[in-house]
Amino acid sequence: MFGLTALELARIQFGFTVSFHIIFPAITIGMASYLVVLEGLWLWKRDTVYRDLYLFWSKIFAVNFAMGVVSGLVMAYQFGTNWSYFSSFAGSVTGPLLAYEVLTAFFLEAGFLGVMLFGWNKVGPGLHFFSTIMVAAGTLISATWILASNSWMQTPQGFEIVNGVVVPVNWLEVVLNPSFPYRLAHMTVAAYLATALFVGASAAWHLLRGNDNDRVRTMLSMAMWMLLFSAPVQIFIGDLHGLNTLKYQPAKIAAVEGHWENKPGEPVPLTLFGWPDMKKEETLYALQVPRLGSIILTHTWSGQFPGLKEFAPEDRPNSTVVFWSFRVMVGLGVLMLVLGLWALWLRWKGHLYQSRQFLRFATLMGPTGLIALLAGWFTTEIGRQPWVVYGVMRTKDGVSNHSALAMSSTLIAFVVVYFIVFGIGTRYMLKLVAKGPEDHEPTEDEYVAGRPSRPLSAAPDQMELFVPTNRHTKG
Amino acid sequence: MGIDLPVVWAVIIAFGLMMYVVMDGFDLGIGILFPFVRNREDRDVMVNTVAPVWDGNETWLVLGGAALMAAFPLAYSIILSALYLPLVLMLLGLIWRGVAFEFRFKADPHHRAFWDQAFAWGSYIATFFQGVSLGAFLNGFAVENNAYAGGTLDWITPFSLFTGVGLLVAYSLLGSTWLIIKTEGALQARMVTLARPITLLLLVVIGIVSLWTPFAHPAIAERWFSFPNIVLFSPVPVLVLISTWLILRSLQGEPHAGPFLLALFLLFLGYSGLGISLWPNIIPPDISIRAAAAPPQSMGFTLVGALFIIPIILAYTAWSYYVFRGKVKVGEGYH
Structure with missing residues (x-):
């Protein structure tokens, strides 16, 4: 086909x-x-x-x-x-x-x-x-x-x-x-976040339609507390998970960051956006923030981490895909944090259930927990390629003869x-x-x-x- | 001294699959009987008799797959890739009927007939391809270098198609006798009427499979008909005849749990007959449970859990059936 x-x-x-x-x-x-x-x-x-x-x-x-x-x-x-x-x-x-x-x-x-x-x-x-x-x-x-x-x-x-x-x-x-505790925590919190967003969106939708009662309000309130608590926790776990991946699967991190090679003695920038090209071995149209890559991934001012060119071409995961799936996940994660903080602010101000702009945003955010979760799985699974068991068995050697x-x-x-x-x-x-x-x-x-x-x-x-x-x- | 792990695991997996046949057999049977019951209220009652437990019933099939992978990974990989298409079709059938449990009640009115169809067709397809897989399994697989070496469509044989039909008959007997326990009035009477011919049909099916298998496979003929096996195993066919007669007898008067329990016993006999034919092979015709066994570290690790947990599972499953005991009445929901 x-x-x-x-x-x-x-x-x-x-x-x-x-x-x-x-x-x-x-x-x-x-x-x-x-x-x-x-x-x-x-x-x-x-x-x-x-x-x-x-x-x-x-x-x-x-x-x-x-x-x-x-x-x-x-x-x-x-x-x-x-x-x-x-x-x-x-x-x-x-x-x-x-x-x-x-x-x-x-x-x-x-x-x-x-x-x-x-x-x-x-x-x-x-x-x-x-x-x-x-x-x-x-x-x-x-x-x-x-x-x-x-x-x-x-x-x-x-x-x-x-x-x-x-x-x-x-x-x-x-x-x-080594990666189990991080992956378990990350996935469980992701499931809680996805549910909180789904419940919160349902409540917000009802409030927008004028279906305002105690039940709907309780739904929204519980969901927003959950979000406020879980979103920062998730970002913290995600950071630890990333460091763990760098230690055990450095090629995946290099692909996620579209990072091809280190320059001697220089800190690694963070590529915010760009188009990693597997053939040309570079990230095109890269929009970079100096030093930020070093800070995020090594938690030091100018540390380096391996670039994709340090791995044989047949051992590299597809950077184009995981670079973007990772950014979708992180971007949505940031929006979740914004939603949680916004809810806290409105709650403090006393119109959590009335602000139409907020309710519209909460409704739109409904499916994003699941989208972020899928994007995260794409990142980690495609990032594992070309291995099915990392470093032990290649995916192409595991498939049935159909x-x-x-x-x-x-x-x-x-x-x-x-x-x-x-x-x-x-x-x-x-x-x-x-x-x-x-x-x-x-x-x-x-x-x-x-x-x-x-x-x-x-x-x-x-x-x-x-x-x-x-x-x-x-x- | 030491536990013979491959044998223990073969017994556990055989038990798991038997549990699957016992439990999911009757709820697939309900789908198979759907075309014979037109009334919507009756159909609702039929589905309600299994709605709280079908998911647990199906879990035994997952256990079968998982335990096979844990204890006999070679068998898992060879059998499943050899049976690729029938298993995919079975799974697709199970998807349609599984969601139909939910969707029948939640559908828009004009969708309802569609989900009834999905429930029935899904049950037919899942059962038929389960039976086909069983037949293909009995026929054996071409294996070279520890991998399936046959073709994509090798599973299609007259024998496997016949076992597919045979399993439809078997599950419909379980379904109808289950409904005799759980329903009353006209629906129950209808099931009694249906159960009689189904019982006879099943006897015919068992007879044909029993003759066809040894005829097609000399090794199986040898197993059954050599001395002293022929004496040792002779109770199996005798008991089949006796239990069939008992089912027919128990259908007279005011039947309750009798027909269902006897039907289970009849299937158990057929199942043990298969066991006798196959032992000690797990990938027919000639790979034994020992050759396909996982390393002892895997079998031992999983065995600890299985021996502790399976009794607990049986206990709370029994409790759940106890909570939902008794006849299901028209219009009665559980909420």
Whole structure:
């Protein structure tokens, strides 16, 4: 297809399916923790706002979770179907880590999800809260294992190669490999940020439409606190992660910075924008700030770090791509910080819920958490190339022997199905968001008969068009 | 002394796949039965009987894949790349029906029929290609230098297509007998009516597979028909006949859990028959579990977790089924 080789098609297929997939677990991770907080606040303070928000977001969580499950199932099999040489070579490390993820996380989430979504009236409040906590714990445990596995591929250690196969010799070293703590922290905070931005945008959208009530305000307020706290933390973690990458994967940093060579004794400038050209071996149209590269990456006034030309051409990641994906991530991160600070300022001034400019900005920022997260993954994964296991196995040696025809047919099938299924699913999610959190004060009848709605749907059977309401419960 | 890790892992993976067949079998079966039930309320009830648990059921399939990669990475890489197309089709089927659980209830009214179709078709496609993969697996794979050496379409054989159809029959029996437990009234009566012919059909399928496999594979014939194996294994076909008869008998009167449990037992027999045919190979026709095993460091590390955690998983899964016990009524939701 388009003259692409089977290897390129395999990479596109994996990149496509994993990029689609990661969106859902990211929201699942953040949302599950958010739901724990909401249910905890409801049980603690008995303020119905928290209960209503819990029931509202758990519907959206359910749709998102289902999409995460089915897109994740594909991933568990794709290592074997598409990357069979990688799997037979390194499955002895990545297999056990994935198996632990299934055993300690997937089952936990799935086992308690049913009670969490459908058990509101079937079990007591304590058990229900426990189920929510187990689901949230499952999402975090899941992230831990899969990032241990991914980080091992980035910074492998604790193994030997015997008869052409990876043999783990020290599992502690395998799991606690050098980039793992940074990647885990960075990803978890990214998931929280993405969720906070999504929740915040939903609330801001409702406020812009005049749907102003306690529930919507609480959503916005909680999301903005989360953002204010997480965005600076994320920038700090990102910096540490970058230093760690420089130590273990210097070629990736050189590519990210579009940095080709050092001049003897001179500090490294930071290239803000430019076009790294892999053939010409230089960054065209570079807009540079002197010394800033040294300061950011070596935390010294004039330190140097390796340039791309110090690596053989066949060992260089594609600088054009990662230079830009990195800048998209960082740029959006800065905007998140701005949004959090702006919210703090307005809160102090007392019109957080009224400033239309701010609310518009918050709405626009809704998807940016996910975009930044994807850009970050592109940076780290494309930056790992040409290796699948860094320094140990090249990507081209890991791919299965499928024909380009077989690869392109399945790629087309995945693209078509994913866009239809997940496109429609996302639309349903947004429609649920647009309905807004409702006052769930049950009538006497409902207490007796149980809630009238359908399973998986606290959602009503039929979705009416959104009608903006103007209910002020209090405040 | 020491644990025979490859054998232990073969047993764990066999157990995991059995759990998958037991649990996801009936919920795929519900999708397979969809075309036989037209009424929307009945369809809602059918889906509601599994809505809280389907996700956990499907997780056993993920465990199967992950455990295979952990314990037998060579088998994982060879089998999965040999079965590339049927597995991709199975996964696509599972995507359609998995999201349909959610989307059926959240769709715009004019989308609903579409998601019902997606649920049914997804279930048919996923089941059929699971069965095809099973058949292709039994047929064995061409392997050279520890890699799959066959063609992209080698999995298409009359036998594998037949096992694909066979699995549709098997899962529809699980689905109908599950619904006998979980429903009442006209829907339950309908399931009883359907379960009878399905049971007989399944007996025919099992019979054909049992004859076809040894006929096509002399090694498997040798396994079953040599002395003393023929005596040792003779309870399997006898029990198949007895349990089929018991299912038919239990469908009379007022059936409850009996048909479902017996159907599970019947499938368990078929499953153990496959085990007998294949042992000790994990990549038929001739790569054994020992040859495909991961290094002991990998198997041992994962085994510690598996032995501790699987019982806990079984406990909370059982709890979840207990919470949602009893008949599901028309119009009844869980919230």
